[in-house]
Amino acid sequence: MSRQIQTSALKSRVIDVALAHFSEVGIARTNVGDILKDANCSVGSLYHHFGNKEGIAEALFINGVNQFNGNLLAALLPHRTASAGIKSIVTFCCDWVTDQSQLAAYMLSREIKLSESAKQELREIDRALAQALSNWFVPHVESGTLQQLSTGMYVPLICGPTLEYSRMWLSGRSRKSPSDVSPILAKAAWQAVKEP
Amino acid sequence: MSRQIQTSALKSRVIDVALAHFSEVGIARTNVGDILKDANCSVGSLYHHFGNKEGIAEALFINGVNQFNGNLLAALLPHRTASAGIKSIVTFCCDWVTDQSQLAAYMLSREIKLSESAKQELREIDRALAQALSNWFVPHVESGTLQQLSTGMYVPLICGPTLEYSRMWLSGRSRKSPSDVSPILAKAAWQAVKEP
DNA sequence: GGCACGATTAGAACATAATTCTAGTATTTG
């Protein structure tokens, strides 16, 4: 088998196993020995690829962000009306949290203090997403369908209730899944940013 | 000095020092040795009072929740109109995050997987708060000033945007403090739950 | 007042688990 494929298989095996352990007992209490065993990986390989335990946690997190962002854009960009677009964002978030609940729980409960290099990488990813989102939003603001707000306000107003509800559901404090209540959340998001 | 006072002084010294360290490098990377040194505490005392490192993190968290909840109720309960009450909740959250930013950052970035006993304790605290809030809300729902929603939706709709904005600010992704933008957030919260 | 009990403090000793290091193996590349 080619090195590249073998290696990336190992890495994703480690990441998968790590998510399972982190979810069950938290990062602090999972020991790398167990990850090693379950992922069929040697100490040397693990530290070669990830640096340390935090490195695994960071790779898992960044992986998740990339997956989320890509799918979010794929869900949003096809929509031409502001209303449909905003609602698609909320619906996508709800569905993503609902069916990737383990990954979502990991990502929303930031159990990690990211290293500088990871922060750097995330800033880059964030910038790219912000750019793409901005391209979609600007026309709707200019045409007067969406309120003009300072850029930092859109995400909290649109996604805040959804993310907060998701956290509640993920921690067992509410019964109905985000997908179940997405219509209410989508409507609220639209109300929050549409031009009255 | 009486034992009780001495002891509670030690505990709060440990908690303060711990917050400083946790905030700077995260829980995983602070070592209890440093806390011991900075708080003038012996190994024995620390483990007697907190059990282990997680115990410190939990005590800090629960402390914060109690402080937050108490002040929140004090801010809300005096208000008689639905509009003023809802807005006071948001404003209080914004102000609290803004001036207790270190504690807020710690609490919003749940770096810990809580132990069962801590979860239990928090459920109790939560229940008490939910009860108090419910007493305030119900009349306004019955009189038709607030929308009738399933109980789990009020918190996300009212506080979601505020908490999300707070996270952004705390992680350096936005310039203006929550207090600076609280009018916008308060208005949005009111829009989200008022009967149209 | 003195005595005994429990709560608290102390820090040396221990154990666990993360990480480093040295050596060896396979793949790619020139």
Next chain:
DNA sequence: CAAATACTAGAATTATGTTCTAATCGTGCC
């Protein structure tokens, strides 16, 4: 085919969280 590079392996080391035993100090009781 040679040399460099990327990767794997696991024993050895270190770091650090935690336990344990002994001492100390208030507090309440005879």
